[in-house]
Amino acid sequence: MTATEERAPVAGGFPAGFVWGAATSAYQIEGAVDADGRGPSIWDAFCRVPGATAAGESGDPACDHYRRWPEDVELLAGLGVGAYRLSVAWPRILPEGGGRPERRGLDFYRRLVDALRERDITPFVTLYHWGLPQALEERGGWRVRDTAERFADYAAVVHEALEGVPYWTTLNEPYCSAVTGYAEGRHAPGAREGHGALAAAHHLLVGHGLAVARLRERARPGERIGVTLNMSPAVPASPSAEDAAAARRMDLMVNRQFTEPLLGGAYPGDMAEVYGEISDFSFRRDGDLAVISEPLDFLGVNYYYPIHAAAAPYAQPDPALRSAFDIGVRTVAPDGPPVTGLGWRIEPDGLRDTLTGLAARFSRLPPVFVTENGYGDDGDLDDTGRVAYLAAHLAATRAALDDGVDVRGYFCWSLLDNFEWARGYAARFGLAHVDYATQARTPKASYRWYRDVIAGRI
Ligand code: FCB
Numbered sequence: 001m002t003a004t005e006e007r008a009p010v011a012g013g014f015p016a017g018f019v020w021g022a023a024t025s026a027y028q029i030e031g032a033v034d035a036d037g038r039g040p041s042i043w044d045a046f047c048r049v050p051g052a053t054a055a056g057e058s059g060d061p062a063c064d065h066y067r068r069w070p071e072d073v074e075l076l077a078g079l080g081v082g083a084y085r086l087s088v089a090w091p092r093i094l095p096e097g098g099g100r101p102e103r104r105g106l107d108f109y110r111r112l113v114d115a116l117r118e119r120d121i122t123p124f125v126t127l128y129h130w131g132l133p134q135a136l137e138e139r140g141g142w143r144v145r146d147t148a149e150r151f152a153d154y155a156a157v158v159h160e161a162l163e164g165v166p167y168w169t170t171l172n173e174p175y176c177s178a179v180t181g182y183a184e185g186r187h188a189p190g191a192r193e194g195h196g197a198l199a200a201a202h203h204l205l206v207g208h209g210l211a212v213a214r215l216r217e218r219a220r221p222g223e224r225i226g227v228t229l230n231m232s233p234a235v236p237a238s239p240s241a242e243d244a245a246a247a248r249r250m251d252l253m254v255n256r257q258f259t260e261p262l263l264g265g266a267y268p269g270d271m272a273e274v275y276g277e278i279s280d281f282s283f284r285r286d287g288d289l290a291v292i293s294e295p296l297d298f299l300g301v302n303y304y305y306p307i308h309a310a311a312a313p314y315a316q317p318d319p320a321l322r323s324a325f326d327i328g329v330r331t332v333a334p335d336g337p338p339v340t341g342l343g344w345r346i347e348p349d350g351l352r353d354t355l356t357g358l359a360a361r362f363s364r365l366p367p368v369f370v371t372e373n374g375y376g377d378d379g380d381l382d383d384t385g386r387v388a389y390l391a392a393h394l395a396a397t398r399a400a401l402d403d404g405v406d407v408r409g410y411f412c413w414s415l416l417d418n419f420e421w422a423r424g425y426a427a428r429f430g431l432a433h434v435d436y437a438t439q440a441r442t443p444k445a446s447y448r449w450y451r452d453v454i455a456g457r458i
Pocket of ligand 1: 025028172173176230302372413420421429
């Protein structure tokens with residue numbers, strides 16, 4: 001990297017108090033899947049299915065963070081971040097999903113939170129970053145309402161045990177849990193059920209709302225409660241009316257079916273039309289929307305790229321027989337925008353549009369944090385591409401602030417290279433490189449660049 005690239009400008013100052021952070025998640029970094037009474041999660045089970053993940057890899061040993069966490073806290077301190085977004089592994093706390101909490105699992109997170117606070121790093125704790133206890137999946141997983149209730153119980157247990165956490169996030173990316181996990185089967189639990197995914201999406205939202213209420217009752221002074229959504233603007237692939245309608249259907253599936261009930265208290269009016277007439281939504285109960293739309297103190301937004309959508313034939317032409325998620329859309333790769341090392345399109349304006357769009361649409365929009373944004377490649381230490389990506393997305397965040405959106409912070413995904421779900425270890429998002437043979441961490445050029453941004457030197 002040249003000196004100029006290493007100083008890629010961030011486009012103006014950020015407000016005093018703007019939170020600079022880095023993010024990880026439990027299953028992607030912890031390893032130690034059998035340690036201290038941890039139970040199996042749907043990801044442990046999924047990774048054992050032949051062909052489910054690249055090279056048959058799993059989150060064991062990942063970055064062995066469960067044992068090496070003091071070193072990772074030092075990496076965060078060296079970066080100078082004011083905040084660290086981590087997640088708690090449900091099966092470490094309640095190995096069977098419910099019942100008696102496992103003290104050793106809670107102690108691990110207590111020690112981590114204490115160490116962060118000693119370094120003046122504010123913990124942002126996510127309660128669910130995809131690791132459902134396998135015991136609950138065997139009782140129906142997110143297809144059934146009971147899982148939402150178990151989630152609220154688990155949230156209360158973790159909240160009670162962990163002091164010194166000012167920011168609590170219920171779910172990470174319910175879209176991925178529901179659609180990638182229960183419709184497409186590319187993520188755990190690997191189900192390919194259209195209708196099952198609609199029920200899963202609903203029960204995730206109900207679980208979120210029940211957990212918000214439980215945390216709210218017990219909140220210590222100053223604690224804030226929110227949720228994190230992955231958001232991708234759906235852009236019509238052409239000016240045609242058909243592609244505009246296709247983009248709107250995609251927007252419903254990825255964004256609106258979550259934002260509207262959470263922030264607006266109602267499901268979008270086009271749910272039944274988009275998901276087909278056999279989608280009876282019988283899993284919804286009176287009162288659910290009031291639960292789901294419990295007021296939030298903040299919204300987390302994860303942004304990587306927009307989706308370019310074109311109309312496509314339905315797999316089932318008869319709408320009366322069409323299953324959910326057969327929505328008549330194909331995604332297209334437009335000419336022009338550059339791509340990351342993983343081939344993801346780089347379109348920073350999509351982040352600005354997402355943030356300004358939320359503010360325009362929801363009068364009740366709480367303060368927003370960009371809780372994930374990052375660049376994947378094969379692990380180059382001289383990661384010019386990552387620096388350019390982060391600089392451009394920080395500029396987009398800055399532009400949204402100028403547009404009047406109340407953005408309070410930005411978290412880079414990720415502190416470390418880690419287990420990137422179905423892609424395994426080959427896809428690397430870290431500011432620090434991890435050598436999985438030795439578990440050595442090596443800061444990349446982007447780590448130094450981000451450190452200088454945070455310090456106000458860039
Ligand atoms: C997000 C996930 C995160 C990570 C990034 C690259 O969808 O929340 O765990 O895998 O993508």
